[in-house]
Structures are given as structure tokens and as C-alpha cells.
Amino acid sequence: MLVRKAVITAAGRGVRLYPAWDTVQKAMLPFIDRDGLNKPAIQIICEEALDSGIEEICVVCAPGDDQRYMERFKALRKNLKAAYQGVEWAQRQEQRLDNLLRRLHFAVQEEPLGYGHSVYCARDFVGSEPFLLLLGDHLYISTVKQGRCAQQLIDLASAEECAVAAVQATPEPLVRYYGTVGGKRIPSLPGVYQIERILEKPSLSKAELELHIPGLRMGHYLCFFGMHVLTHTLFDILEEHIKQAESREGEIQLTPALEELAKREKYLALELKGSRYDIGAEFGLMKAQLALSLSGQDKEQALIELVELMAEANRRKIE
Secondary structure, X not given: OOOOEEEEXXXXXXXXXXXXXXXXXXXXXXXXXXXXXXXXXHHHHHHHHHOOOOOEEEEEEOOOHHHHHHHHHHHHHHHHHHHOOOOHHHHHHHHHXXXXXXXXXXXXXXXXXOHHHHHHOOHHHHOOOOEEEEEOOEEEEEOOOOOOHXXXXXXXXXXXXXXXXXXXXXXXXXXXXXXXXXXXXXXXXXXXXXXXXXXXXXOHHHHHHHOOOOOOOOOEEEEEEEEEEEOOHHHHHHHHHHHHHOXXXXXXXXXXXXHHHHHHOOEEEEEOOEEEEEOOOOOHHHHHHHHHHHOOOOHHHHHHHHHHHHHHHHHHHHO
């Protein structure tokens, strides 16, 4: 299985980040990345894919955002050339932007009809190929030198020639926030599970009844990481769900389609060696920036700043 396309869903309006989202798309909020460059969040997510071997990327966005993304990326590149000509870091960022713009496509979700519908909007871009699916408000940081989080996922999908969901062992009080999977461990593949059941944000009682996995450490469940490699079969399932929903109101969600996918074909879950950071969550922007800084080239300086900040807060508390 060759995975060369990626889809990033970024059509949400970012209401959790109000009022910031009212003036700038949440995916364009800036972060200092591990290489020391200041980048929009969407660029960091795109580079997660590109550095994992992806050749083309489709961003699913709200009406008008496709033009805004392109305008801002081109303006950023132009400003770098004008203001920082000959500066090494600016040249590196300009090269990265050039590479991204050559590979970037857009699909517009005309109405906010749900996450599953958002993914379906990329059907023409994907065609009959497998694809990597990423969230537009999650940053991913690998904890191993061998490869990024997306690379770990793609490697397993290519080796097993099937769909793979990235998962993370999550404490039971948090399962109500995530899609959660049930299944069985595959002994020959460390950290890999055969998916048998998927529930979206289950109650703890329901998780205990339906999603317990033998061998997983006590009090933990396998929750979605916000990253999948999926086959084009998913679009057939989503199309069926969309037709069924035409007679009733409601959004088209992705989780029921993923559960149906698990019934129709081989679908594995991989415990990734890494962490995900939801920039829209409470303190999400701060946590994501700290995580990037503490895993990047400026780690020592970030630690110094963090220790000084904590010491200052402690002094104020004493006073």
C-alpha cells in the first residue's frame, strides 16, 4: 500500500478559541516549531505529513478560507523575501513554504454538516487511493527518533496493507472526550490491535462493558489520537450515510463510518510513540507551544524560561 496523499480537516470555525478565531483562522495561529522557525499551525501539521513521505495535501476548509490560506501563505513568503533577504532562518522558511504551496490543494465544505461530511468533501482529491487523515487543530510530537507520528502510522499501514487508526492509552476519566476503540492485541505486532468496536465519547460504564482490551494496563482505554490511514472504502460508507441522512436532520459523523469500515475490511489500531496536543482545548495553545519548545532545538532555553517563570510565580505567592 502506497500512501502519498493526506487530508487535513480544518473547516471548523474554532469557537473554542473565541474571540481569536473571529480575526484569524485557528489553523493560522503561530507557533515556534522544533526547528526554531515561527510557523502557522497548519504549516506544522502539513510538514508532519510531508516529512512522512506524503506528496500531496488537501485541506478541507470553510467557504472562502481556501483563498485566505493561499493569500496569507503567499504574503508570508513575500514578506520574508522583502524584509529578511539573505537571513538563514528566513531562507529556510521560504523554502518550506515553496514546497508546501506546490503540494497544497483545497476542498470546500459548503455547510457545517459534521466531521464525516468534512472528510467526504475530499473524495475527489483522494480518488481510489489510501490516504492519511489529520486534524487541523492538533499538533503531533513523536517521542522516537526513527520517525514522526504520521510515519509510524504509514509504515504499519504499508506493511499490513490495511487501514490503521492511531490510538493512545488514555486514563478512564478522559474517555468521554475521545473516540474509543475495543478489540484484541495482535501478539506478533507490538502495540497493534485488531479493531472490533468503536464508540464516540462513551460513558465510563459503556466503555467498561464494551471496550475493555485484555492486556492493556488497568484503568486505561485506547482512544483516537486524531490521525488515521484510511482506504477509499470509507467514502462509499460515508456516501451511504449521507443518503440515509437526507430524510432526517443531523450531522454526518466519522465514527459510525469507521466502525462500519472495521466490519468490512481489516482495520488496525496502533499505539503511537508520541503525543497529541489539541490547540482548541483549555490552555491548549500554551501546552502545544511548551511541548514544541521542550522537544526542539531550543529546549535548554525553553527550560530556563519555564523555571524562571515558575520561580517568579512562587515569589508572588509568598509575597
